[in-house]
Amino acid sequence: xxxxxxxxxxxxxxxxxxxxxxxxxxxxxxxxxxxxxxxxxxxxxxxxxxxxxxxxxxxxxxxxxxxxxxxxxxxxxxxxxxxxxxxxxxxxxxxxxxxxxxxxxxxxxxxxxxxxxxxxxxxxxxxxxxxxxxxxxxxxxxxxxxxxxxxxxxxxxxxxxxxxxxxxxxxxxxxxxxxxxxxxxxxxxxxxxxxxxxxxxxxxxxxxxxxxxxxxxxxxxxxxxxxxxxxxxxxxxxxxxxxxxxxxxxxxxxxxxxxxxxxxxxxxxxxxxxxxxxxxxxxxxxxxxxxxxxxxxxxxxxxxxxxxxxxxxx
Amino acid sequence: xxxxxxxxxxxxxxxxxxxxxxxxxxxxxxxxxxxxxxxxxxxxxxxxxxxxxxxxxxxxxxxxxxxxxxxxxxxxxxxxxxxxxxxxxxxxxxxxxxxxxxxxxxxxxxxxxxxxxxxxxxxxxxxxxxxxxxxxxxxxxxxxxxxxxxxxxxxxxxxxxxxxxxxxxxxxxxxxxxxxxxxxxxxxxxxxxxxxxxxxxxxxxxxxxxxxxxxxxxxxxxxxxxx
Numbered sequence: 001x002x003x004x005x006x007x008x009x010x011x012x013x014x015x016x017x018x019x020x021x022x023x024x025x026x027x028x029x030x031x032x033x034x035x036x037x038x039x040x041x042x043x044x045x046x047x048x049x050x051x052x053x054x055x056x057x058x059x060x061x062x063x064x065x066x067x068x069x070x071x072x073x074x075x076x077x078x079x080x081x082x083x084x085x086x087x088x089x090x091x092x093x094x095x096x097x098x099x100x101x102x103x104x105x106x107x108x109x110x111x112x113x114x115x116x117x118x119x120x121x122x123x124x125x126x127x128x129x130x131x132x133x134x135x136x137x138x139x140x141x142x143x144x145x146x147x148x149x150x151x152x153x154x155x156x157x158x159x160x161x162x163x164x165x166x167x168x169x170x171x172x173x174x175x176x177x178x179x180x181x182x183x184x185x186x187x188x189x190x191x192x193x194x195x196x197x198x199x200x201x202x203x204x205x206x207x208x209x210x211x212x213x214x215x216x217x218x219x220x221x222x223x224x225x226x227x228x229x230x231x232x233x234x235x236x237x238x239x240x241x242x243x244x245x246x247x248x249x250x251x252x253x254x255x256x257x258x259x260x261x262x263x264x265x266x267x268x269x270x271x272x273x274x275x276x277x278x279x280x281x282x283x284x285x286x287x288x289x290x291x292x293x294x295x296x297x298x299x300x301x302x303x304x305x306x307x308x309x310x311x312x313x314x
Numbered sequence: 315x316x317x318x319x320x321x322x323x324x325x326x327x328x329x330x331x332x333x334x335x336x337x338x339x340x341x342x343x344x345x346x347x348x349x350x351x352x353x354x355x356x357x358x359x360x361x362x363x364x365x366x367x368x369x370x371x372x373x374x375x376x377x378x379x380x381x382x383x384x385x386x387x388x389x390x391x392x393x394x395x396x397x398x399x400x401x402x403x404x405x406x407x408x409x410x411x412x413x414x415x416x417x418x419x420x421x422x423x424x425x426x427x428x429x430x431x432x433x434x435x436x437x438x439x440x441x442x443x444x445x446x447x448x449x450x451x452x453x454x455x456x457x458x459x460x461x462x463x464x465x466x467x468x469x470x471x472x473x474x475x476x477x478x479x480x481x482x483x484x485x486x487x488x489x490x491x492x493x494x495x496x497x498x499x500x501x502x503x504x505x506x507x508x509x510x511x512x513x514x515x516x517x518x519x520x521x522x523x524x525x526x527x528x529x530x531x532x533x534x535x536x537x538x539x540x541x
Contacts, residue, residue, distance in 0.1 A: 088470070092517070114477040117469050119487050128470060135474040136517045151517060169478035174499050177476070184474060184514055196478055243481035 008145065008191065011108035011163035012080045013052040015313045016286075017192060017221045022279055023286025024307040025082060025194070025223060026050035026298055029059060030070035039070050042295040043077035049302040050079075051310055052109055054194070054288070057084040061121025068102045075106045082165060083107045086115025091131040092140070092151055099144060103160030111165040111194065112137040135188045138166050142189030166190035168222075170207035171200060171246035179210045182220075192221040194288040197238070198274065200246040208283045217283030224278045227290045228301065229267035232256055268301055275305040316344040316410040317444040318351060318430040320359070326406070327366060329427040330374065333404035336363075337397060338429065339417055340380030341409035348444055351408025351430050353380040359408070359429060376406075384413025390420050397421055452521035458510045460501035467494035473515035 016023045026046045031038045057067035071081035114134040118126045141164050148159035166185040198204045211217050229235045232255045239247035258266045278284045338356050346352025356378040367374035382389045404425045407414040411432040418426035436444035449466045465471045469487045475495030479486030485493045
């Protein structure tokens with residue numbers, strides 16, 4: 001994508017992407033309690049190593065410290081949050097209110113998601129809201145930013161200017177629909193895309209080829225999702241238990257092929273090889289590293305992946 | 315049709331505690347067809363209740379009567395003479411939630427209890443198997459979704475699916491639950507109509523958030539009922 005200098009938000013991630021540099025984002029899961037120090041500690045491992053950090057929103061439908069609150073702690077630690085918002089837990093009133101509040105307190109990126117079904121989490125009997133869906137949420141954030149209007153059409157006094165993110169799962173069926181769905185998210189207003197964890201590289205290459213062919217990678221920044229495998233057990237779990245995940249047998253075999261004490265390093269090696277390929281892949285503009293409960297390894301992974309130092313803007 | 319499922323026996327027993335003369339009213343329409351609350355189910359439940367109460371040394375005088383439709387005054391009227399004052403100290407209804415309320419409304423001085431849980435608007439997939447197909451949302455989208463309802467069949471009620479949780483044709487909630495949007499894609503693809511879902515379905519206003527009153531064109535509320 002050509003470099004641009006016109007910014008739609010005050011986001012650092014937007015500056016990195018629009019300057020044509022390869023973006024590197026991380027992820028931080030808020031605690032299941034009020035332990036601020038836990039968030040701060042995780043944040044310190046990420047600071048200086050990522051352009052922005054996704055703050056998950058009740059991920060896997062388990063109650064945690066609210067995403068916007070943990071985002072503010074991240075800001076306090078000198079990190080730029082990418083505030084995740086799912087459609088499962090809020091109606092349109094609560095969503096718009098949280099977008100206003102988040103922006104007012106310094107949040108500049110949002111990732112708009114449907115959210116895992118409540119049945120997976122710790123409150124399986126909860127009423128799922130799903131007042132609007134993820135594509136409609138993208139359009140809502142864009143309308144608030146570009147038209148300065150609420151969903152109702154009423155004018156917003158000092159509208160929130162968010163850099164708008166969306167997710168894409170290149171591996172879910174039907175495969176031919178994935179590019180159409182990506183196109184819908186772009187049409188709705190997504191500025192950047194973070195993909196589901198990629199393990200099946202041939203399928204991902206095909207997805208990007210189709211996205212390039214449709215001209216979609218000229219309209220949106222795509223960050224490939226990478227999650228290093230910590231163990232063979234994790235790889236097996238991801239392969240069989242996580243819906244929409246595609247883990248080829250070769251990955252499991254490669255992990256099984258090394259000594260037990262070296263499996264985690266092998267997982268990191270695989271991730272770094274992927275990152276190397278993404279750097280050269282037309283249509284991929286960065287990597288989203290989801291080192292789940294492995295935040296302390298991010299400095300080492302970033303080093304080995306040769307994505308340091310991260311760009312700094314005035 | 316409207317489908318329902320009999321409540322757990324212990325729950326029905328608990329509701330009837332302290333009541334000795336009960337009329338169990340069945341409904342001859344939807345709940346009869348779905349084997350939940352017709353004449354046969356009324357008889358079975360009454361027998362079970364009688365036996366259980368006898369074992370508790372608290373005998374229950376329970377009668378059963380099944381009318382054509384509990385959601386219709388014309389049919390409810392036939393209960394008037396049967397339910398003369400004092401004859402029953404409680405009513406049990408095996409109709410859907412609509413019928414139970416209409417029965418309770420007709421005899422407001424007699425406590426009325428539900429013997430079934432209404433579970434939805436469903437099709438009869440096989441004998442005894444009913445699959446929900448409609449949430450009566452008041453704004454049908456089936457024309458653009460290949461005749462498959464995403465509000466009902468998608469666990470998240472998404473208007474722009476499938477989400478990332480679609481799993482080899484199944485929903486993320488269970489391998490037994492088909493992904494509505496996978497099926498919508500499959501059907502529209504077969505009809506050469508994928509364009510119908512390539513455009514964004516914009517945010518909808520939910521029309522089922524307040525009690526709905528439907529008056530068909532050319533009709534109005536009767537004078538005596540219009541406040």
